[in-house]
Amino acid sequence: MDAARTAHSSIAGAAEAAALLAAVDESRRIATGRLDPDRRSALGQFMTPANVARFMAGMFASHRPVVRVLDAGAGVGSLCAAYVAAMCARNDPPERIILTCYEIDPVLFPLLQANLERCRIAGERCGIRVEATPIRADFVKSATATLGADLFSSRSDERFDCAILNPPYHKIRSNSTERLLLREAGIETSNLYTAFLALAAHLLVSGGEMVAITPRSFCNGPYFEPFRRLFLRLMRFRWIHVFESREEAFSEDGVLQENVVFHAIRTTEKPPNVIISCNRGPDDPDLRVRRVPYDDLVSLDDRHAFIHIVTDHANDSIRYRIAALKATLAGLGLTVSTGRVVDFRSREHLRMEPEHGTVPLIYPCHLRDGFVRWPNPKSRKPNAMVRARETEDLLVPSAHYVLVKRFSAKEERRRVTAAVYDPARVPTDVVGFENHLNYFHRNGLGMEPELAVGLAAFLNSTLVDLFFRQFSGHTQVNATDLRSLRYPSAEQLRTMGSRIGASFPSQEDLDALVDEVLFGG
Numbered sequence: 001m002d003a004a005r006t007a008h009s010s011i012a013g014a015a016e017a018a019a020l021l022a023a024v025d026e027s028r029r030i031a032t033g034r035l036d037p038d039r040r041s042a043l044g045q046f047m048t049p050a051n052v053a054r055f056m057a058g059m060f061a062s063h064r065p066v067v068r069v070l071d072a073g074a075g076v077g078s079l080c081a082a083y084v085a086a087m088c089a090r091n092d093p094p095e096r097i098i099l100t101c102y103e104i105d106p107v108l109f110p111l112l113q114a115n116l117e118r119c120r121i122a123g124e125r126c127g128i129r130v131e132a133t134p135i136r137a138d139f140v141k142s143a144t145a146t147l148g149a150d151l152f153s154s155r156s157d158e159r160f161d162c163a164i165l166n167p168p169y170h171k172i173r174s175n176s177t178e179r180l181l182l183r184e185a186g187i188e189t190s191n192l193y194t195a196f197l198a199l200a201a202h203l204l205v206s207g208g209e210m211v212a213i214t215p216r217s218f219c220n221g222p223y224f225e226p227f228r229r230l231f232l233r234l235m236r237f238r239w240i241h242v243f244e245s246r247e248e249a250f251s252e253d254g255v256l257q258e259n260v261v262f263h264a265i266r267t268t269e270k271p272p273n274v275i276i277s278c279n280r281g282p283d284d285p286d287l288r289v290r291r292v293p294y295d296d297l298v299s300l301d302d303r304h305a306f307i308h309i310v311t312d313h314a315n316d317s318i319r320y321r322i323a324a325l326k327a328t329l330a331g332l333g334l335t336v337s338t339g340r341v342v343d344f345r346s347r348e349h350l351r352m353e354p355e356h357g358t359v360p361l362i363y364p365c366h367l368r369d370g371f372v373r374w375p376n377p378k379s380r381k382p383n384a385m386v387r388a389r390e391t392e393d394l395l396v397p398s399a400h401y402v403l404v405k406r407f408s409a410k411e412e413r414r415r416v417t418a419a420v421y422d423p424a425r426v427p428t429d430v431v432g433f434e435n436h437l438n439y440f441h442r443n444g445l446g447m448e449p450e451l452a453v454g455l456a457a458f459l460n461s462t463l464v465d466l467f468f469r470q471f472s473g474h475t476q477v478n479a480t481d482l483r484s485l486r487y488p489s490a491e492q493l494r495t496m497g498s499r500i501g502a503s504f505p506s507q508e509d510l511d512a513l514v515d516e517v518l519f520g521g
Helices: 002-034 035-043 051-058 079-090 109-125 139-150 177-184 192-203 227-234 313-323 449-459 462-471 481-484 490-498 506-518
Strands: 065-072 096-102 129-135 161-165 202-217 233-242 259-268 274-279 288-293 335-338 358-362 383-385 395-397 400-403 418-421 430-433 439-440
Touching: 002 051, 002 079, 002 109, 051 079, 051 202, 051 259, 065 079, 079 096, 096 109, 129 383, 139 177, 139 192, 161 192, 177 192, 192 202, 192 227, 202 274, 227 233, 233 335, 288 462, 313 462, 335 481, 400 449, 418 449, 439 481, 449 490, 449 506, 490 506
Parallel strands: 065 096, 065 161, 096 129, 161 202, 233 274, 358 430
Antiparallel strands: 202 259, 233 259, 274 288, 335 439, 358 383, 395 430, 400 418, 400 439
């Protein structure tokens, strides 16, 4: 009898959950139509579809009788509704759910209030007391005030058992009020989404859970390093999910950012393993799941605290192969810098075509087939820069350098694209490298020709490209990323360089050469 009653209750709870999610998702669509598209894009305001919200709510493991839940950027309440729906569908739901929902947008706030009332009614029908507090306030200002009053406070009314987040993706200006408030709270970050994550982590109780959907970009790069260090000190990942398709998670909004969903616990105890899963999108039934040692996700030896998300066993060998390389960039006597020429600051000195008194200016469009091809008559970018007193500090001596694109388009096949600047191909005594390029050099000067060609070959290998994709969810290749990479020895680089002639081989042949020289393949 008890089993039959439980089964009936579970079926009723599932039906109530489905009805709640459908109603809230309809209000999300209505809100999307009311919001100004340009303002939404500027604020990083992309509300969570029901299928994504349902997936996220299913990650929570807590079975507390009373659960205090934070949604720091609630929108119309999709995530809170998904949490309540998930609890309604459980065989052992909590007795009481206390929702605290922040939303500052005046268009969304009335819809949030209505949907929280729906959550209350749905919970009541499932035997759960749902208490909701919608707060029309700036979460950053409110949370930093709480933390500033007593960062180590243990007052239960200011702390949460669960946080469910789809934080806004928006850069924070260095001189903005938000940046100053965060800095006073001990949080250094340049984007709102990581600010929300850091603040929510501080507001969790010990053992509290966080589930969030965010861009993958926090996993690497210098801009997010302070955030990574803070977050990894407070939280431990338990589950990370990757949506492999850029189009599907927020398909209605046309968002092409690569997203991850993660579940993390506020604790100092490191779990032995972490779950890594992936599928194309929230409606894809082909969910591939694996467990990896926690140290494979975040290595204690990594001084930049990069987070490596490897979604399949085949790619494990890529990380191990890179780790087996003997050299560092500093050990090779090389370093990498960002191109000195910021074109919009030097507009009056730029020329579309070379002329008397100018020097070559190299853009990403000049990188082709492993070498710099200059000039590029089909380019809409300038090919030259006037050599003058104002531009002298922007130029470097003509020599062998290796150039790498800092950015690639989302549809491009490669994440890392390198080319050799060969002074024999570009007649000049000095040259300018535009700011969208990184360039490898030796103490500001060039390097030996064979070393340069071998280095470009290594960087253009599929091995390096796939390795970058394991920890980088965006299309930027930072100089910091390149400095942290392991490299072949100088002898191995010269060997590869000596076997490449006037043009680079095909990708298949290049990969075979790298495999043979580095691993005896």
